[in-house]
Amino acid sequence: MTDKNKNLFELSQKFIPGGVNSPVRAFSSVGGTPIFFKKGLGSRLWDENNKEYIDYINSWGPMILGHAHPEVIEVVKEIAKNSLSFGAPTSKELDMAEMLVRLVPSMEQVRLVSSGTEATMSAIRVARGFTSRDRIVKFEGCYHGHADALLVKAGSGALTFGQPSSAGVPADVAKHTHTLPFNDTEALEKCFTEMGNEIACVIIEPIVGNMNLILPDIKFLKKLRQLCTQHSTILIFDEVMTGFRVALGGAQELYGVTPDMTTLGKVIGGGLPVGAFGGKKEIMQKLAPLGPVYQAGTLSGNPVAVAAGLKTLELIQKPNFYQQLSLTTKNLVDGMTEAASKNGIKFSARSVGGMFGLYFRESPPNSFDEIMESDRAKFNKFFHSMLKQGIYFGPSAFEAGFVSAAHTEKDINETIKASHKAFESLND
Ligand code: KE4
Numbered sequence: 001m002t003d004k005n006k007n008l009f010e011l012s013q014k015f016i017p018g019g020v021n022s023p024v025r026a027f028s029s030v031g032g033t034p035i036f037f038k039k040g041l042g043s044r045l046w047d048e049n050n051k052e053y054i055d056y057i058n059s060w061g062p063m064i065l066g067h068a069h070p071e072v073i074e075v076v077k078e079i080a081k082n083s084l085s086f087g088a089p090t091s092k093e094l095d096m097a098e099m100l101v102r103l104v105p106s107m108e109q110v111r112l113v114s115s116g117t118e119a120t121m122s123a124i125r126v127a128r129g130f131t132s133r134d135r136i137v138k139f140e141g142c143y144h145g146h147a148d149a150l151l152v153k154a155g156s157g158a159l160t161f162g163q164p165s166s167a168g169v170p171a172d173v174a175k176h177t178h179t180l181p182f183n184d185t186e187a188l189e190k191c192f193t194e195m196g197n198e199i200a201c202v203i204i205e206p207i208v209g210n211m212n213l214i215l216p217d218i219k220f221l222k223k224l225r226q227l228c229t230q231h232s233t234i235l236i237f238d239e240v241m242t243g244f245r246v247a248l249g250g251a252q253e254l255y256g257v258t259p260d261m262t263t264l265g266k267v268i269g270g271g272l273p274v275g276a277f278g279g280k281k282e283i284m285q286k287l288a289p290l291g292p293v294y295q296a297g298t299l300s301g302n303p304v305a306v307a308a309g310l311k312t313l314e315l316i317q318k319p320n321f322y323q324q325l326s327l328t329t330k331n332l333v334d335g336m337t338e339a340a341s342k343n344g345i346k347f348s349a350r351s352v353g354g355m356f357g358l359y360f361r362e363s364p365p366n367s368f369d370e371i372m373e374s375d376r377a378k379f380n381k382f383f384h385s386m387l388k389q390g391i392y393f394g395p396s397a398f399e400a401g402f403v404s405a406a407h408t409e410k411d412i413n414e415t416i417k418a419s420h421k422a423f424e425s426l427n428d
Contacts, residue, residue, distance in 0.1 A: 004048035008036045030380045030395045035387075040067025042406035045392060053392040054411050058402035060394075061209075061241050061266035064325075064354060065315055066406020072270050072311045079307040085299060092310065093301040099313055100268070100276060103248060104239075106258045110278030111287065112301040116240035116265030117145025119275035120203060122295045123261050124149055126277075127201035127234040129286050129293035135195060137202040139182040141211030141368040144203055144238050144263075152177035182208060183217045183367050188224060196231035201261075206251035209241040209400035211371050213350060213357025213364075221257045228260070234283065240265035240275065244313065245402070246353035247322055254352070270312030272305035321405065325354040328412060329403040332356060335416035343423035346375070356401045358393070371398065378426055385422035391415050 012019035020026045020034065027034045035053075039046040043066055045053045058064065065072060079092075093112060100110045113119050124136055124147070136149060144150045152162035152174045162177035164170070178195075180187045182204075192199070202224060208214040228235040237259035239250040244267040247253050252262065261279030268274050278284065286293045299305075315321075333349035333356050340347035350357050350364045359365060360375035360382070379397040386393055391414075393401055 003033070005033050005036050008048060009033050024394070024396060024399065027395045029376070029397070030383045032384060032387075034395070035392070042066040042068070043404055043408065043411050051390065053387075053390045054407070054415055056391070056393050056401040056403065056415075058404050059266075059271055060399075061245055061355075061402055062269060062271045064245065064267050064402075064404055065270070065312055066404040069270075069312075069315070069406075071315065072308050075307045075311045076272075076304055080304050082303075084304050085302050087298060090301065090303045090306075092303050092306045096268075096274075096301070096306050096310055096313075099310065100264070100278065103313070103317075104243070104250065104252070104262055104264070104278070106237075106252060106260075107262055107278030108281040109284035110276050111284070111295070112306070113275040113277065113295075113297050114273040114299050114302070114305075115145065115275045116238075116263065117147055117275070118297065119240060119263040119265055119277040120144040120150060120236070120238055121147035123236050123263050123277040123279075124201060124203065125295065126283060126286050126293045127236065127261065129291070130283050131200045131232065131234060133198055133200035133233075134176045135178060135199045136176060137178045137180060137191060137199055139204055139208075140179050141182055141214070141371070142203075142205045142208055142238070143210035144205070145240070148173045149177055150203070152179060154179035181368060182211075182214065183220045185217070185220045185223050188220070188227065192227045192231055192233075196227065196233065199231060199233045201234040201236050202228055203236040203238055203263075205241065206237045206239065206255060206257070206259075207242045207246055207352060207355075209355060210398070211368055212359065212374075212398050213352070213355060213400040214366060214368075214371065215350070215352065215364075216251075216255065217366070218255060221255055225257050225259075234260045234279075236261045236263060236279075238263045241400070242355070243267060244316055245355050248317065267312060267316070268309045269305050270308035272308045273299070273302070274305045274309045316405075322353060325403060325405055326351070328407050328409075329354055329356050331409075332403060332407075332412050332415060333358075335412065336419045339416055339420040340423050342420070343427060345378070345423045345426055347423070354403045354405075356403065358401065360397070381426055382419075382422045385425050386415075386418055389418040389421065391418050
């Protein structure tokens with residue numbers, strides 16, 4: 001039987017760079033042919049060959065309710081009848097803003113955009129405008145979207161100028177970004193001692209999902225908060241991935257550390273394009289049309305996307321939503337860890353809320369260097385064995401995984417059973 005994924009991928013590469021609209025989808029780091037999906041329902045996906053999968057990508061986080069949730073689809077259908085976009089204010093945007101500042105109390109005001117990249121790019125600009133400073137600090141292994149200022153890696157010494165991590169990013173832009181090691185309190189203190197009063201903002205994934213799942217050392221996070229306060233530097237928690245994923249109040253609720261600004265995305269659009277950035281009113285008032293920091297967007301606050309996001313945010317507030325989601329995710333990682341151990345495979349895993357990390361190393365990593373020690377070849381073989389068995393994990397050893405409220409005990413047991421076979425094959 002012809003593999004439609006192969007045919008579609010070949011053809012797509014004629015018209016789309018790499019055949020994909022976002023690089024991670026191309027399977028470059030795991031090899032093989034990307035899967036073209038045509039349908040999702042609950043925890044399941046079907047590809048163009050009608051092969052069924054249990055989905056642990058959830059569109060990289062947004063589909064926390066599962067695919068095609070009937071109530072979300074219903075509101076989208078209803079609102080779409082009244083036009084898809086006005087380019088003018090709507091009451092739904094007010095409802096969304098009110099809901100976000102209620103659920104993320106560190107935000108007194110919030111502005112909607114159409115992606116996580118726009119959210120972080122805008123947050124940095126308003127932080128620079130508010131402080132009249134140019135320097136920003138990020139952490140190695142954290143990803144905040146593809147704005148120029150954030151595609152930067154550590155310079156030769158962490159305190160020297162940042163260097164572009166992508167072609168097309170001017171050195172003059174990259175030099176303002178300093179990249180430090182995540183969870184390294186000493187490096188953080190040294191940076192602030194050297195240039196604290198010149199730093200506009202620090203942006204961090206408070207729980208990292210972009211170098212696989214890495215948890216913060218609470219002392220590191222608290223020191224970061226203290227140093228930002230001491231130097232009037234704006235602390236931005238990039239919760240595009242962790243917001244409404246690890247807890248209703250995000251990582252800031254779990255760790256009890258309050259940022260000055262927060263960026264959001266993914267879950268708040270329920271699968272449609274919505275991002276948001278918000279924070280203290282005095283900072284947000286710097287934004288046009290009130291203040292001198294310009295930021296805009298044709299489809300910002302799009303009524304159809306906001307309706308899907310609002311319904312999603314409403315449904316995740318149901319009692320015990322996160323207790324159940326966390327338990328399902330924990331059962332998954334515990335079961336897979338046991339299966340690996342039974343097959344003598346060096347493997348560990350961890351979960352927080354509806355997010356998990358799988359590591360082909362003895363114990364869960366706590367830093368960029370430690371995650372880089374993982375056995376990628378083993379992950380890639382494991383990934384393809386699971387894919388063949390109809391289990392769809394992220395096609396990279398450096399991505400976190402996601403569970404939805406639609407994942408059942410049956411899904412988890414099926415996945416654990418498949419993982420046993422996959423771990424066994426690693427010993428071949
Ligand atoms: P988007 O521009 O892709 O909506 O959001 C960028 C972004 C910002 N901040 C964090 C913490 C993020 O995780 C992301 C995007 N996450 C990736 C997953 N690793 C999206 C997947 C992709 O790039 O295709």
